[in-house]
Amino acid sequence: MASTETDKVIGLKLKKNQPSDITGCEMHERIINDGVTNIYDRFASQQPQCGFGATGVCCTLCTHGPCQITRKANMGVCGASADLMVARNLLNRVVIGTAANVYHAKNNARTLVEIGKGTADYVIKEENKLRSVTEKVGLDSSGPINEVALRFGTFFMDQINSNDYEPLKLVTKFALPQRLKVWESLSILPGGPGSELMTSLTKGLTNMDSDPIDLMLQALRLGIANEFVGLFGATILQEIIIGSAKPFVGQTGISIVDPNYVNLLVNGHQPLLSTKVMEISQENEFIQKAKAIGAEGIKFYGCVCEGQSLLNLGNEFGGVYGGPAGNLTQQELILATGAIDVMFFDFNCVLPAIVDVAKHYNTTLISTDKVVRQPDVLRLEYEPHKANEIAKKILDEAIKSFSQRKHIMTPKITQKAMAGFTTESVLAALGGKLDPLINLIADGTIQGITAIVGCNTVRECQSGSMTTKLAEELIKKDILIISAGCTSNPLENAGLLDPASSVKAGSNLRGVCESLGIPPVLSYGGCNDIGKIVGTVRAIARHLNVDIPQLPVAASAPEYMEPKALADAFSAVALGLMIHIAPLPPVLGSPLITKLLTDDIESLTGGKVYVELDPIKAAKGIEDHILLKRSKLF
Numbered sequence: 001m002a003s004t005e006t007d008k009v010i011g012l013k014l015k016k017n018q019p020s021d022i023t024g025c026e027m028h029e030r031i032i033n034d035g036v037t038n039i040y041d042r043f044a045s046q047q048p049q050c051g052f053g054a055t056g057v058c059c060t061l062c063t064h065g066p067c068q069i070t071r072k073a074n075m076g077v078c079g080a081s082a083d084l085m086v087a088r089n090l091l092n093r094v095v096i097g098t099a100a101n102v103y104h105a106k107n108n109a110r111t112l113v114e115i116g117k118g119t120a121d122y123v124i125k126e127e128n129k130l131r132s133v134t135e136k137v138g139l140d141s142s143g144p145i146n147e148v149a150l151r152f153g154t155f156f157m158d159q160i161n162s163n164d165y166e167p168l169k170l171v172t173k174f175a176l177p178q179r180l181k182v183w184e185s186l187s188i189l190p191g192g193p194g195s196e197l198m199t200s201l202t203k204g205l206t207n208m209d210s211d212p213i214d215l216m217l218q219a220l221r222l223g224i225a226n227e228f229v230g231l232f233g234a235t236i237l238q239e240i241i242i243g244s245a246k247p248f249v250g251q252t253g254i255s256i257v258d259p260n261y262v263n264l265l266v267n268g269h270q271p272l273l274s275t276k277v278m279e280i281s282q283e284n285e286f287i288q289k290a291k292a293i294g295a296e297g298i299k300f301y302g303c304v305c306e307g308q309s310l311l312n313l314g315n316e317f318g319g320v321y322g323g324p325a326g327n328l329t330q331q332e333l334i335l336a337t338g339a340i341d342v343m344f345f346d347f348n349c350v351l352p353a354i355v356d357v358a359k360h361y362n363t364t365l366i367s368t369d370k371v372v373r374q375p376d377v378l379r380l381e382y383e384p385h386k387a388n389e390i391a392k393k394i395l396d397e398a399i400k401s402f403s404q405r406k407h408i409m410t411p412k413i414t415q416k417a418m419a420g421f422t423t424e425s426v427l428a429a430l431g432g433k434l435d436p437l438i439n440l441i442a443d444g445t446i447q448g449i450t451a452i453v454g455c456n457t458v459r460e461c462q463s464g465s466m467t468t469k470l471a472e473e474l475i476k477k478d479i480l481i482i483s484a485g486c487t488s489n490p491l492e493n494a495g496l497l498d499p500a501s502s503v504k505a506g507s508n509l510r511g512v513c514e515s516l517g518i519p520p521v522l523s524y525g526g527c528n529d530i531g532k533i534v535g536t537v538r539a540i541a542r543h544l545n546v547d548i549p550q551l552p553v554a555a556s557a558p559e560y561m562e563p564k565a566l567a568d569a570f571s572a573v574a575l576g577l578m579i580h581i582a583p584l585p586p587v588l589g590s591p592l593i594t595k596l597l598t599d600d601i602e603s604l605t606g607g608k609v610y611v612e613l614d615p616i617k618a619a620k621g622i623e624d625h626i627l628l629k630r631s632k633l634f
């Protein structure tokens with residue numbers, strides 16, 4: 001996109017309930033004209049929404065309720081205070097988020113075990129990484145690679161299922177020693193997440209745990225398990241099986257959908273199957289089948305986090321991967337091109353309404369994991385030993401669906417994006433050592449690092465605009481951005497993953513980006529890749545021999561939307577990071593919990609939550625935090 005067009009996107013005057021980018025607006029208009037349901041219009045029809053739910057003071061757990069805290073009732077029927085309701089509601093959401101991330105990790109571990117047994121349709125891509133993590137957890141890393149896979153995969157499964165009274169080895173072996181001490185002193189060093197989740201759910205029962213502080217400490221335990229199993233753990237396993245990210249320049253946006261091809265869209269977070277579909281789509285049998293029905297070939301696109309994860313794998317699949325087409329709020333708009341033949345989903349975030357949208361645009365939907373089922377939607381559910389067979393069936397469905405297309409409309413503006421960063425590739429760009437990055441931070445050329453992560457929301461018409469404005473403000477202040485999750489999508493739409501966007505950065509950061517040929521926003525992939533960002537932060541802390549809270553770094557989830565993001569926020573706070581959050585989390589009904597999370601908790605873990613809905617003010621708050629840390633460290 002030319003810079004004048006990019007400016008138009010950024011400067012676009014937002015009307016209520018519409019996307020924040022030109023292409024999104026074009027497709028939104030189309031979907032409205034077609035009379036098809038969409039997230040923007042549904043958000044409008046939900047207004048005004050419930051203030052009790054929004055501030056966390058509504059309890060629906062028992063038949064005495066629903067109870068709400070009002071001016072005339074400062075307790076529920078059971079006597080639950082606003083503090084208890086807020087804390088319990090929050091813990092229950094952190095439970096759901098952690099469970100989902102651990103479920104994802106478990107699927108990866110199962111695949112590794114089956115590779116070890118020789119029954120999976122996969123081989124090990126990153127042998128060295130597997131041997132190194134196996135050694136790190138104290139297991140024998142020698143011998144045939146399949147035996148190592150079985151050993152580490154079994155160990156990982158056992159970790160998930162271990163008791164909550166035995167400290168999790170994945171934490172004790174990988175965390176910084178300074179962090180372990182903090183967590184031990186607070187008694188929040190977690191055990192196996194399966195068991196921790198059971199304990200948390202039990203605490204969250206009515207008339208069980210009525211200590212709001214204890215409920216929040218439990219949420220921190222889950223946050224730690226979430227990071228080391230659900231985020232870091234899941235991505236390490238994934239890298240071992242399908243390979244690590246490498247810097248790569250691709251195209252992004254809804255317009256990448258090319259109507260001349262048989263088109264598949266994957267939506268979710270678990271790329272083991274989608275990479276298999278891409279691999280098999282290059283076989284002559286499928287290329288010929290596509291050509292026989294008049295298509296030029298087969299193309300593949302990603303939506304939500306998986307789109308970002310796949311972009312990060314680079315050019316692995318011979319050009320089959322067209323790129324990330326959109327975020328959660330755009331999935332209906334992508335189908336509205338009328339040129340998606342199959343959309344398959346392997347995890348969240350697939351909107352229930354997609355079933356109606358897909359009917360209108362003749363897209364075949366397929367669920368590929370048992371946790372994401374929809375009525376009347378075809379199920380071809382992933383199992384490690386059936387991946388080849390399922391991939392072929394998905395491709396056949398797409399070829400069958402191609403001839404049933406009608407109403408095609410593809411917009412024009414695509415965007416160039418450089419992605420594929422990890423600790424390793426950032427180090428490689430700097431000559432293989434951390435010193436150059438540390439020196440740049442120490443001398444103030446880079447003031448600090450902010451991880452902008454998580455979702456996009458249509459709330460208050462943010463839809464990417466909050467994320468983009470925040471990032472633009474921060475890079476002006478010479479703060480380097482690392483992104484992971486759906487946040488990368490609006491940042492791509494705004495051109496901030498294009499190295500040319502370094503002109504928007506402060507002069508010092510701009511100089512670094514131009515000399516290295518990188519953008520001022522480095523994408524690490526999907527939201528599970530947040531674990532890799534933490535890996536980079538840990539490496540910097542280790543190098544400087546300090547603890548994470550001492551570093552000039554911060555996190556932000558500027559458009560957080562759902563429970564996985566809340567679990568990740570508790571991971572960040574436990575790790576000692578300040579995490580900026582918008583929109584308002586459901587805690588304001590409790591002065592105690594609000595103060596705990598935004599203030600008091602800093603004296604316990606070193607981390608805290610910072611809530612600010614204005615992107616300019618949020619950037620200033622993050623800068624102040626980074627400057628304070630700098631003044632103490634250097």
Ligand code: XCC
Nearest residue numbers: 304305349454455486527
């Ligand atoms: Fe869903 Fe990850 Fe959020 Fe995107 S970022 S809206 S969870 S897909 Ni996690």
